[in-house]
Amino acid sequence: MWDSEWDWQVRQIRRNCFSVVYPSKAAVRMAKKSGTITLPISVQKAEVGETFSKLHVVSWLQECWVRITGIPDKLRQAPLIKEFLRVVGKTVLIDELTIVKP
Known part of the structure; x- marks a missing residue:
């Protein structure tokens, strides 16, 4: 489904x-x-039913690149990075070539 x-x-x-x-x-x-x-x-x-309140869009967020530094080596994985980026907004793409692992 x-x-x-x-x-x-x-x-x-x-x-x-x-x-x-x-x-x-x-x-x-x-x-x-x-x-x-x-x-x-x-x-x-x-x-399953409708939402209680109808949401309306006030404005659109702009798409941007976010650079993150200081990620511990064991957490340098695209799925984990995507998970903690949820607080910033919707993740469109993670450039996996730039996730440098020692």
């Missing part, structure tokens, strides 16, 4: 209510049409 590597970014809003980022609008439509989904690990049923 979707990429198994997708980071769902689940956030609890209140008791028994969570916000989830889906990989695409098509995935949201598919989940909503099925009515409920069964979560594989906990075997709990969940209902």
